[in-house]
Amino acid sequence: MTETWAEPAPTATALLLLGRGSDADSEKGVDCPGELPPASDPDLVARAKAAKEKLGSSVFILGHHYQRDEVIQFADVTGDSFKLAQQAAARPDAEHIVFCGVHFMAESADILTKEHQKVVLPDLAAGCSMADMAALTQVEKAWEQFTDLGIAGDVVPVTYMNSTADIKGFVGRHGGVVCTSSNAKRALEWAYARGEKVFFLPDQHLGRNTVVREMGFSLDDCVLYNPHKPNGGLSEQELRDAKIILWRGHCSVHGRFTLDCVNEVRERVPGVNVLVHPECKHEVVEAADYVGSTEYIIKVLDEAPAGSSWAVGTELNLVRRVAAAHPDKNITFLDRTVCYCSTMNRIDLPHLVWALEELVAGRVPNQITVDGDTAHYARVALDQMLALP
Ligand code: 13P
Ligand code: SF4
Numbered sequence: 001m002t003e004t005w006a007e008p009a010p011t012a013t014a015l016l017l018l019g020r021g022s023d024a025d026s027e028k029g030v031d032c033p034g035e036l037p038p039a040s041d042p043d044l045v046a047r048a049k050a051a052k053e054k055l056g057s058s059v060f061i062l063g064h065h066y067q068r069d070e071v072i073q074f075a076d077v078t079g080d081s082f083k084l085a086q087q088a089a090a091r092p093d094a095e096h097i098v099f100c101g102v103h104f105m106a107e108s109a110d111i112l113t114k115e116h117q118k119v120v121l122p123d124l125a126a127g128c129s130m131a132d133m134a135a136l137t138q139v140e141k142a143w144e145q146f147t148d149l150g151i152a153g154d155v156v157p158v159t160y161m162n163s164t165a166d167i168k169g170f171v172g173r174h175g176g177v178v179c180t181s182s183n184a185k186r187a188l189e190w191a192y193a194r195g196e197k198v199f200f201l202p203d204q205h206l207g208r209n210t211v212v213r214e215m216g217f218s219l220d221d222c223v224l225y226n227p228h229k230p231n232g233g234l235s236e237q238e239l240r241d242a243k244i245i246l247w248r249g250h251c252s253v254h255g256r257f258t259l260d261c262v263n264e265v266r267e268r269v270p271g272v273n274v275l276v277h278p279e280c281k282h283e284v285v286e287a288a289d290y291v292g293s294t295e296y297i298i299k300v301l302d303e304a305p306a307g308s309s310w311a312v313g314t315e316l317n318l319v320r321r322v323a324a325a326h327p328d329k330n331i332t333f334l335d336r337t338v339c340y341c342s343t344m345n346r347i348d349l350p351h352l353v354w355a356l357e358e359l360v361a362g363r364v365p366n367q368i369t370v371d372g373d374t375a376h377y378a379r380v381a382l383d384q385m386l387a388l389p
Contacts, residue, residue: 044350048352048356059096064344068317082293085386095116099121101121102343107164111375111378112382120365120368122355125343128343129252131167153195160203162203163202168378171201178384181294183385187388199244200247203249213285221243223246232245253340255280274310274313276313276314288313301329304329309330310332
């Protein structure tokens with residue numbers, strides 16, 4: 001049986017995400033070293049341009065679609081997490097990859113790039129609250145439970161890209177695969193060809209939405225594993241009967257959209273099309289007209305006819321950018337209140353300028369590295385994703 005999902009109360013993690021405190025080994029925020037230029041410096045754009053020019057082809061800047069406009073203008077490539085992983089792997093000549101995104105993306109880039117390449121995250125406090133919701137010790141404990149129950153041999157682990165390198169390493173070690181929101185169905189089909197059950201980490205919503213909406217499962221085929229409860233809060237029978245064991249994680253940005261938002265916009269905007277990301281809650285996705293990854297959302301809006309109306313349920317930087325690119329279409333945000341991803345927003349122009357100028361000075365700031373053994377097994381799971389049909 002699925003448990004009703006609720007936004008958890010603010011915890012110390014939330015403060016860490018704001019950049020206070022220090023935990024360099026996890027997705028949690030850390031204080032940024034170095035002298036940042038003030039945000040009020042009128043020369044920031046010129047400084048970023050000059051530094052980028054000096055660095056030439058030795059630097060390649062990747063920008064996730066949820067980044068601020070002030071940063072995205074300097075990206076050599078923009079994309080969702082799948083496209084950026086592909087791009088990182090396809091740039092063996094760039095000595096430095098500057099990742100304008102969040103920590104787990106930079107880790108994946110480090111894993112996928114060559115030994116001589118260095119990956120830089122302009123602000124180490126750019127973590128991800130969802131990735132933080134699955135710690136390796138918790139996941140290993142759950143796996144021990146599956147082993148004791150005698151079901152581990154039937155379970156294939158699948159982790160969303162939005163997880164730490166540790167979790168990707170765990171999945172690679174246990175014969176699983178990484179997925180993103182643009183290939184979750186293909187990754188799950190791959191997994192079900194190899195085992196009866198899937199252990200889906202860490203985003204319950206992407207897992208549930210994919211199997212129920214796209215693969216014909218029922219909600220009763222899904223169970224929710226709560227790492228904060230003994231035995232995940234599940235009975236032996238529930239674990240044996242489940243087709244998919246969903247980790248109790250979620251995105252704090254997409255988790256904000258509610259059924260009320262959908263109903264309200266339908267009343268307010270006649271003929272509106274509701275377009276949401278699959279990290280949204282199941283009831284929201286069920287009520288939407290179109291569901292898909294960030295790249296899919298951009299494509300749908302690019303191809304929409306002039307004069308059509310859209311309410312979009314994803315990160316606000318992206319929605320604003322696409323709306324500005326299509327003044328002939330009525331594109332609004334699904335929630336009435338502001339909804340940026342606060343950690344994506346940590347990468348601002350001062351941090352980018354600082355990182356680029358450090359590289360010009362011959363120093364490598366905020367390098368993201370993943371240790372050998374973890375990187376090896378995480379790469380197995382990432383390569384498996386990149387090889388999906
Ligand atoms: P995609 O880039 O796969 O659409 O994921 C969205 C997201 O939440 C990134 O952090
Ligand atoms: Fe993490 Fe959600 Fe932000 Fe993506 S949008 S980085 S999943 S908190």
